[in-house]
Amino acid sequence: MPLPENTPQTIRKDPWARLKTFTAARIAMGRAGVSVPTAAQLDFQIAHAKARDAVLLPLDKDALFTDLAGAGFPATELTSRARDRREYLLRPDLGRRLDPHSADLLRERAGSSQAPDLAIVAADGLSTTAIARQAVPFLETFAPLAAKRGWTVSGAFFVNLGRVAVGDEIGEILGARAVAVLIGERPGLSSPDSMGVYMTYAPAVGLTDERRNCISNIRPEGQPFAKAARTLDHLLAKAFAACISGVCLKDDQALECAEVPKVCV
Amino acid sequence: MHSCLIGTKRYCFDGLRELMAKASPLRSGDALAGLAAESAEERAAARILLADVPLARFLEEQLIPYEMDEVTRLIVDAHDKAAFAPVASLTVGMFREWLLGEAADAETLAALAPGLTPEMAAAVSKIMRNQDLILAASKISNVSAFRSTIGLPGRMASRLQPNHPTDDPKGVLASIIDGLAYGCGDACIGINPATDNLGAVMRLLSMIDEIRERYAIPTQSCVLTHVTTTIEAIEKGAPVDLVFQSIGGTEAVNRSFGVNLAILEEGRRAGMSLGRGVAGDNLMYFETGQGSALSAGAHHDVDQQTVEARAYAVARAFDPLLVNTVVGFIGPEYLYDGKQIIRAGLEDNFCGKLLGLPMGCDVCYTNHAEADQDDMDGLLTLLGAAGCAFVMGVPGADDVMLNYQSTSFHDILYLRRVLGLKPSPEFAAWLTGMGLFDAEMRPMELDENNFKLELPHAAS
Numbered sequence: 001m002p003l004p005e006n007t008p009q010t011i012r013k014d015p016w017a018r019l020k021t022f023t024a025a026r027i028a029m030g031r032a033g034v035s036v037p038t039a040a041q042l043d044f045q046i047a048h049a050k051a052r053d054a055v056l057l058p059l060d061k062d063a064l065f066t067d068l069a070g071a072g073f074p075a076t077e078l079t080s081r082a083r084d085r086r087e088y089l090l091r092p093d094l095g096r097r098l099d100p101h102s103a104d105l106l107r108e109r110a111g112s113s114q115a116p117d118l119a120i121v122a123a124d125g126l127s128t129t130a131i132a133r134q135a136v137p138f139l140e141t142f143a144p145l146a147a148k149r150g151w152t153v154s155g156a157f158f159v160n161l162g163r164v165a166v167g168d169e170i171g172e173i174l175g176a177r178a179v180a181v182l183i184g185e186r187p188g189l190s191s192p193d194s195m196g197v198y199m200t201y202a203p204a205v206g207l208t209d210e211r212r213n214c215i216s217n218i219r220p221e222g223q224p225f226a227k228a229a230r231t232l233d234h235l236l237a238k239a240f241a242a243c244i245s246g247v248c249l250k251d252d253q254a255l256e257c258a259e260v261p262k263v264c265v
Numbered sequence: 266m267h268s269c270l271i272g273t274k275r276y277c278f279d280g281l282r283e284l285m286a287k288a289s290p291l292r293s294g295d296a297l298a299g300l301a302a303e304s305a306e307e308r309a310a311a312r313i314l315l316a317d318v319p320l321a322r323f324l325e326e327q328l329i330p331y332e333m334d335e336v337t338r339l340i341v342d343a344h345d346k347a348a349f350a351p352v353a354s355l356t357v358g359m360f361r362e363w364l365l366g367e368a369a370d371a372e373t374l375a376a377l378a379p380g381l382t383p384e385m386a387a388a389v390s391k392i393m394r395n396q397d398l399i400l401a402a403s404k405i406s407n408v409s410a411f412r413s414t415i416g417l418p419g420r421m422a423s424r425l426q427p428n429h430p431t432d433d434p435k436g437v438l439a440s441i442i443d444g445l446a447y448g449c450g451d452a453c454i455g456i457n458p459a460t461d462n463l464g465a466v467m468r469l470l471s472m473i474d475e476i477r478e479r480y481a482i483p484t485q486s487c488v489l490t491h492v493t494t495t496i497e498a499i500e501k502g503a504p505v506d507l508v509f510q511s512i513g514g515t516e517a518v519n520r521s522f523g524v525n526l527a528i529l530e531e532g533r534r535a536g537m538s539l540g541r542g543v544a545g546d547n548l549m550y551f552e553t554g555q556g557s558a559l560s561a562g563a564h565h566d567v568d569q570q571t572v573e574a575r576a577y578a579v580a581r582a583f584d585p586l587l588v589n590t591v592v593g594f595i596g597p598e599y600l601y602d603g604k605q606i607i608r609a610g611l612e613d614n615f616c617g618k619l620l621g622l623p624m625g626c627d628v629c630y631t632n633h634a635e636a637d638q639d640d641m642d643g644l645l646t647l648l649g650a651a652g653c654a655f656v657m658g659v660p661g662a663d664d665v666m667l668n669y670q671s672t673s674f675h676d677i678l679y680l681r682r683v684l685g686l687k688p689s690p691e692f693a694a695w696l697t698g699m700g701l702f703d704a705e706m707r708p709m710e711l712d713e714n715n716f717k718l719e720l721p722h723a724a725s
Contacts, residue, residue, distance in 0.1 A: 015713045016446065016720055019439035023429055026661020026673075027443035034678035034708065036661070044638070044661060048670070051632035089597045089633060090293050126633050187632045188668030 011037045024190060044189070051187040054129040056085060061158070064122075067136045072143055073120060073156040076109065078102040078170070080123075082161040095163035097205075098170070106157070106173045115175035117151040118236065119203070120182070123162030127184030127193060134195035134218055134225075135182050142229040149237065164198045164212070171203025178239055179203040180232060185216060194219050197228065199235050201245035211246035213239075267314040276310040281318070282328045285384070286568035287311035288391045290608055294556045294569045294599035301568075312392050316358030320349075323384045329565045334516045335526055340382050340578045349380030357388045364389065364401040364619075371418075374405045378581075378621030383514070383574035386616040390570070395608065395647070398615040402651040405618040409586045410545025411485045411506060413451045413689040415654050416623040421686035422655035423677045424589070424625070425450035428666035432459045434472050435721050440660050441476060442718050446711065447674035448681075448702055449658035451692035452587055452625060453507055453550065455487040457667060466490050467503045474504040480699070480718065483543075483691035485586070487550055492524055492532040499535045507550040507586060508536040514553075514575025517563030526582070533583050544691065547586035552627075553577070554591040555609050556599030569599065570609070574616040581621050587655065588622045590614070592644075593630040594669055603640030606630060610644045614653050625655035629671040638662070638670070645672055649684045656680070681706065 014028040029040045036044075065075040079102050080095045082088040088095050098106065122135050139156070146153050154174065159166050164181050171179035178201045185194040195218040200211055213235050218228045239245040267284050268277040278284040286300040288311035295301040302308035324344065329337050351373070352360055363369055369377075390398060408416045415422050427440030437456060444450050454473050458466055466488050473486035485506035488495075492510040499505050510529060511522050519525055529549075536548040553576040558564040564572055573590070580588045590613035593606040600606045610626050617624035628645045630636035645656065662673035680686060687693055687706055696702040699717050700709055709715070 012708075012710060014443070014446065015711050015716045016439075016442055016718075019442060019720060021723065022433065022439040022721070023436035023660075024665045025427075025429070025436070025440050025443075025659075026663050027439055029661055029675070031675065031678075031708070034675060034682055036673070036675045040661065044663065047663070048632070048637065055633045090601065091297065092598055093297075186668065188665070189632070189663045189670070190665060191668065192632075 047189040050192040051189055054127040054184065054187045054192040057128055059124050059128040059132055064132060064135065065158070068139070068156045071136050071140045073139055075156045075158050077158050077160070078106065079160045080162045080166055085161070088161040092163055095161055096165035098159070098166060103169070103173065106170060110174050114152065116154040117177045118146065119154045119157065119167070119171045119174050119176035119179045121157045121159060121162070121167040121170050121179055122182045123159040123166060125162070125183035126186045127195075129193040130184035130195040130219070131182065133193050138182065138195065138197070138218060138225050138228060141225040142232060145229055145233040149233070151236070165207070167198065168200060168203040168207050169205050171200065172205055176203060177201070178236055178245070191217065191219065191222060194222060197232055199232060199239065199245055201239040201243065213245055213249055269310055269314055271306060271310050274306070276307055278311060278314065281322070281326050281384070282567055284311055284315055284318070285328065285388060285391065285571050288315045289568045289570055290391070292569065292599070292605045292609065293597060293601040294559055297598055298559050298564060298566070298569070300566060315388055316356060316392050318357050318388065320355050320357060320360055320385050321353055323382055323388065328384060328567050328571065329515060334565075336514060336516055336519070336575055336579055339526060339582060340575065343379075343578075343582065344382060345379035347380070348377060351377060352380070357392060360385070360389045361392055361397065365397060369401070369404060371404055371406055374619070375407070375621070378619065381620060383578045383616065383620060384571060386619045387571040387574040390612050390615055393615070395611050398611040399647060399651040402615040402618045406652065407618060407621055407623045407654070409547035409584070409623040411542045411548055411586050412483045412544055413485070413691045414544055415452060415586060415689060417690070418652065419686060420689055421649060421653070421677065421681055422452040422689045422692070423449040423658040424452040424587070424655060425454045426457070426657050426659045426664065426671065427454065428457050428659070428664050430459060430666045432465055432469060434468070437469065437472065438476070438721055441473070442720065443660055444658050444674050445482070445718060446701055446716070447658070447678060448688060448696055448706070448708065449674045449677055450482070450484050451689040452655035453485045453487045455489055455507070455509070455550070457489045459666060461490050461494055463494055463497055463501075466494055467498050467501065470498060470503045470505060481695070483695050489550075489552070492528060496532055496535045499539065504541075505536060505539060506541055507548050508532040509550045509552070511552045511557075512576050512579050513557045513561070513563070514572040514579065515558050515563050515565060517565075518558040518561045518572070519579070521561035521563055526579070529579070529583055547584050549580075549583045549585035550587045550589070551580045551585050552589050552591050553580070553613070554595055555613070556595040559599065560595065570612055573613060574620070577617045577620045577622055586623065587625055588617055589625040589627055589655070590617065591627040591629065593634060593636060594627065596631055597634045600634070602635035603630075603637070603643070606634070606636055607640060607644045607647065611647060611651060614648055614651050618652070623654045626653055627657045627671055629657070629669055631669045641670070641672065645676055645680055646683070649680045649686060678708070
């Protein structure tokens with residue numbers, strides 16, 4: 001409905017609004033007095049709400065496991081030592097280890113099957129939204145590349161309340177040559193659903209971040225699935241050839257979108 | 266051994282290190298480190314005992330051994346006994362009362378700073394409520410200057426933080442124009458670069474210097490890269506104003522940042538060699554934050570607030586222009602929620618000011634912390650009351666490069682208005698001269714015709 005003619009102006013606009021084309025930063029918002037206009041304030045709140053929900057809302061695991069199985073990665077559900085979301089956030093150390101029951105389950109599984117070249121681990125991390133949206137399409141893109149190389153790849157080991165390093169324990173128990181951990185990254189206001197993939201050669205409990213390579217910001221608006229999958233394929237080939245991962249693989253022009261993580265999730 | 270009886274229960278603490286940790290207000294980082302009090306009563310008991318410790322005791326018993334740590338050596342060797350004399354006979358509890366009393370005025374507190382150690386500041390802060398931290402800090406003004414003057418009473422400066430995910434020059438410039446037009450940038454125009462690459466850092470330095478020169482803006486520029494990169498940039502002729510470095514309160518955490526005291530001194534000398542300061546020659550810019558030592562496994566079982574105070578002893582050895590505690594960036598495993606972040610921000614501002622520093626604060630949080638804009642409004646307003654020297658200015662409070670929320674240009678205008686604070690004097694004069702603000706620091710009504718900052722074009 002149009003406003004009546006005598007409606008007072010409540011906002012001062014900024015005459016540099018066209019600079020918005022140069023940056024995603026929240027510039028030229030205008031002002032009400034010296035404060036943020038209502039629409040901009042609410043826009044910020046919806047972005048923060050999405051980021052908070054990504055951290056806190058439970059994952060629809062049934063849907064994820066069905067889709068993973070459909071993509072050729074039947075899921076096994078495991079749990080870290082963190083008991084709930086709050087403890088997960090407060091105690092990163094607990095999210096890095098499997099609970100004893102999960103470790104036993106995995107050992108039984110490992111005893112009855114061949115050790116894979118690559119173990120696939122998925123964890124909710126700091127964004128359940130990211131794993132719900134990006135894990136399956138990423139794996140669908142990556143699977144044909146691994147098949148072409150002739151690598152044996154495990155099903156998906158899903159870890160409730162897991163951190164990146166939990167992949168070390170899973171890879172070690174399975175005797176995998178390498179592990180790829182798909183995990184929800186710390187959400188930003190403009191990127192609540194970013195997934196990271198961390199690759200570690202010869203995974204073992206106690207390894208540190210310098211032994212991992214990281215492909216971050218995987219989502220359609222960030223790093224596309226195809227590029228991320230190619231990078232993982234390339235990283236693994238290098239790691240299998242050199243028998244190492246992490247810092248040593250970093251300075252390779254072909255690995256432009258891979259990096260050694262500064263801080264793992 | 267410190268011990269006391271509360272009812273029928275006896276509490277024992279083995280030395281100052283444990284007593285300090287157990288007396289510290291609850292925060293997740295100390296719990297993660299296994300240092301926090303196990304009950305509220307144990308915490309209260311530790312405070313009762315801590316209040317009775319003589320300040321002079323901190324000169325005899327070091328929390329981290331002198332032989333093991335160059336920060337301890339710096340603290341002990343630089344201690345000024347004459348400056349300490351006015352409070353030398355006080356206990357921690359009496360020191361709190363002295364700080365809140367009329368005798369502790371601006372002049373007395375300034376003279377006292379070299380006589381205090383970070384552990385004394387941390388100890389007294391642990392038995393102070395938030396209002397005590399605010400009142401005592403508000404009495405202190407530590408002034409520093411380069412092109413603008415920072416830390417004067419009644420002033421609130423801001424760092425303009427025009428970050429961009431790929432350091433795109435036009436993207437950075439767009440945020441700089443936005444910030445200047447909103448009256449921000451008097452503490453510095455400071456970019457966190459997306460990469461530490463020397464060429465990229467030098468391009469950003471030249472870009473900011475050009476705009477600063479062109480409009481004669483009385484501020485200083487900074488690209489927040491490793492101090493060794495800045496030294497290289499200076500050697501290659503880059504226009505460096507401020508020399509930046511993240512620092513912590515132990516030798517080991519500084520090693521994890523790739524620095525030590527000698528490297529910091531080298532950085533300061535390199536900056537001084539350019540002689541670019543006008544109003545003064547304070548040119549170091551340090552960032553700190555509770556929890557960094559624990560995250561590097563470099564805390565020596567000292568609680569995170571005390572380690573943070575020790576970082577201020579490092580900072581003051583280099584006469585900095587700006588010291589900034591990045592309080593909520595580190596995440597919920599160190600500071601869990603708004604309450605813990607607010608407390609930490611007030612502690613850091615108090616301890617830093619008491620030790621003689623021009624303290625600022627990055628009032629901020631990440632999306633996995635239990636905090637939101639309301640918490641930041643609270644901390645920002647409290648810091649304004651506590652005489653904090655500067656805060657960050659990020660477009661819309663949303664840093665699109667570092668993915669966290671800080672304070673916005675609008676937030677700074679809010680704070681100045683509600684508390685009657687003004688920008689630094691040189692910058693305030695520039696803002697009126699450019700027609701951006703009137704003499705009362707109200708924003709002018711701007712349009713294409715009266716806006717004097719030239720906008721970049723897509724094609725240029």
